[in-house]
Amino acid sequence: MTTDSVTILPPAHALTGKVSPPGSKSITNRALLLAGLAKGTSRLTGALKSDDTRYMAEALRQMGVTVDEPDATTFVVTSSGELKAPTAPLFLGNAGTATRFLTAALALGQGRYVVDGDEHMRKRPIKPLVEALKSLGVAIESPTGCPPVTIDATGRFETNHVVIDAGLSSQYVSALQMAAACGSEPFTIELAGADIGARGYIDLTMSAMRAFGAKVEQPTPASWVIQPTGYTATDFHIEPDASAATYLWGAEVLTKGRIDIGTPSDAFTQPDAKAYDVIAQFPNMPAVIDGSQMQDAIPTIAVLAAFNETPVRFVGIENLRVKECDRIRAVSTGLNNIRDGLAREEGDDLLVFSDPALSGQSLPADIDTFADHRIAMSFALAGLKIRDITILDPACVGKTYPGYWDALASLGVDLVRNDKK
Numbered sequence: 001m002t003t004d005s006v007t008i009l010p011p012a013h014a015l016t017g018k019v020s021p022p023g024s025k026s027i028t029n030r031a032l033l034l035a036g037l038a039k040g041t042s043r044l045t046g047a048l049k050s051d052d053t054r055y056m057a058e059a060l061r062q063m064g065v066t067v068d069e070p071d072a073t074t075f076v077v078t079s080s081g082e083l084k085a086p087t088a089p090l091f092l093g094n095a096g097t098a099t100r101f102l103t104a105a106l107a108l109g110q111g112r113y114v115v116d117g118d119e120h121m122r123k124r125p126i127k128p129l130v131e132a133l134k135s136l137g138v139a140i141e142s143p144t145g146c147p148p149v150t151i152d153a154t155g156r157f158e159t160n161h162v163v164i165d166a167g168l169s170s171q172y173v174s175a176l177q178m179a180a181a182c183g184s185e186p187f188t189i190e191l192a193g194a195d196i197g198a199r200g201y202i203d204l205t206m207s208a209m210r211a212f213g214a215k216v217e218q219p220t221p222a223s224w225v226i227q228p229t230g231y232t233a234t235d236f237h238i239e240p241d242a243s244a245a246t247y248l249w250g251a252e253v254l255t256k257g258r259i260d261i262g263t264p265s266d267a268f269t270q271p272d273a274k275a276y277d278v279i280a281q282f283p284n285m286p287a288v289i290d291g292s293q294m295q296d297a298i299p300t301i302a303v304l305a306a307f308n309e310t311p312v313r314f315v316g317i318e319n320l321r322v323k324e325c326d327r328i329r330a331v332s333t334g335l336n337n338i339r340d341g342l343a344r345e346e347g348d349d350l351l352v353f354s355d356p357a358l359s360g361q362s363l364p365a366d367i368d369t370f371a372d373h374r375i376a377m378s379f380a381l382a383g384l385k386i387r388d389i390t391i392l393d394p395a396c397v398g399k400t401y402p403g404y405w406d407a408l409a410s411l412g413v414d415l416v417r418n419d420k421k
Contacts, residue, residue: 005366006394006405008383009414014257015384019407021244021261023048023073024270025400026201029056029097030178030208031236032067032075033105036060037182038212039081040233047075047238051399052095059102062086063109081230085111089148094120094324094371094399097171099147100129104175107138108182109153116148120371125322129172132164161188167195168322173224174205180226181214191222198295198319200271207269211236239263242270243296243374244401246279250300250381251411253282254307259411272297283309283356292316295323298350299378302331306342307385308354318348324399325370334379338365338386364388373399380408390418 028048033056035042047053049072057067057075063083068076083106092098092115099117103126106113116122127145134140137158142149160183166173173189173196180187196202206216206224213232217225240263252259265276275297278285285308291298298317305312320327328350335343335352344351363386369376373396383389394417397404409415 003394003417003419005390005392005418007388007390007416007418008380009416010384010387011255011413013255013412015251015255015259015411015413016257017411018260018262019248019410021240021248022050022401022403023238024241025050025052025243026097026204026270027208027238028053029095029101030174030205031238032056032060032077033101033178034208034212034231035075035077035233035236036063036065036079036083037081037105037178038079038231038233041076041078042212042233043235044075044077045073045235045237046240047073048241048400049073050402051093052098055092055095056098056102059090059092059098062088062090079233083109085109085113089114089116092117092121094118094124096121096124096169096324100126100169100171100175101178103129103149103151104133104179105182106151107133107136107140107153108155108157108179109151110155111153113151113153114148115151120324121147125168128165128168129175132162132172132176136162157183157187160185161190163190163192165192167193168319170196170198170201173202177202177205177216177224177226178209181209181216181229181231183228185228187226187228189224189226194222198271198293200293204270208236239268239270241400242268242273246272246275246297246300247377247381247404248407249276249279250304251384251408253279254304254381254384275301279304283307285312287311288313288315290316291320295319296374299327299331299374300381302335302343302350302352303378303381305352305354306335306338306382307356307358308352309356311354312352314350314352317350321348324372325375327372327374330368330370330372330375331378334365334367334375337367338363338382338389359385362387366390366392369393369396371396373397373401377401377404384413
């Protein structure tokens with residue numbers, strides 16, 4: 001039996017209690033790769049165990065790295081410092097971090113590597129990173145501009161300077177930064193243009209790199225210099241996932257409850273933690289919200305906006321169209337499925353026509369998650385206030401938060417699990 005859908009029953013009480021979000025996906029996958037590139041044994045604690053991080057761990061194992069899992073939140077990684085050419089393609093599901101980070105790192109390997117993913121990953125762009133690596137003399141091919149990517153690596157870059165277009169994703173810059181420390185000379189990364197998606201994630205990358213012994217500097221807002229230090233095995237603790245925390249912050253303000261997640265909002269280093277300041281203003285959130293630096297939090301805030309006192313326009317979110325799904329379209333579709341006219345796309349902006357009177361209504365809606373974990377978790381919040389909200393494909397939350405439904409249940413939310421054989 002597998003759960004085909006989950007229907008949320010709106011609680012008649014404020015949600016109160018303690019919930020510990022899982023470890024950060026973004027930091028876990030950075031740390032796994034860096035530990036794989038470091039000679040020796042690294043112990044990663046507070047880690048996320050989910051689809052995305054398991055794909056990264058398994059890929060490392062395919063390349064000769066030992067990855068042990070002594071408990072539910074720890075990886076112990078032992079490596080020679082080299083990622084050996086695997087005998088089969090590396091399958092990374094729909095894990096964008098693992099796919100992009102490994103693509104750059106393997107360009108400094110030896111031999112042939114094929115980086116591939118599922119049908120969703122095969123629609124996610126990687127061309128800017130591939131073109132940047134080609135400019136460094138790497139023999140790399142991606143016929144569709146998306147995975148699969150084939151790399152014939154010779155262990156070196158032919159030059160020590162690259163210009164990258166990071167308008168679609170900051171992950172391209174992070175990928176090159178982490179790889180560059182394994183080079184043979186100081187390496188400069190320069191942005192092509194000023195646009196960059198979620199710049200805060202580059203700060204996460206630099207912090208993780210430094211923890212593993214790298215030296216990286218940022219002489220200008222659009223350039224970075226990485227020294228050829230390689231990496232040193234280390235023990236590294238991973239903070240909770242800020243994107244996961246946004247659902248709990250949202251549930252708290254929607255039900256006027258108090259949910260202790262164990263970490264103050266200002267203690268997070270991840271950029272999505274900026275969402276707390278916006279969520280805390282509910283039901284009087286701003287008329288215009290710029291999502292450019294907290295992209296993964298936008299579906300959460302957009303669902304909250306349906307219950308805001310005044311309409312909300314989301315701007316700076318065009319990169320959401322190339323995430324696990326087109327999240328602008330998915331959020332718009334879901335809101336309009338709840339009530340026609342509740343949301344509208346205007347170019348790459350999303351306009352949500354708020355209506356506090358939605359609370360307490362019965363508005364039967366089957367929410368298509370498009371196999372996207374963030375759509376499933378965000379729209380579950382609508383079910384806290386509206387009766388008969390059903391989330392399709394609820395298991396997709398396993399990508400980053402396998403315990404999400406159990407977390408809601410622990411707060412007293414009743415869920416009706418609709419199973420199929």
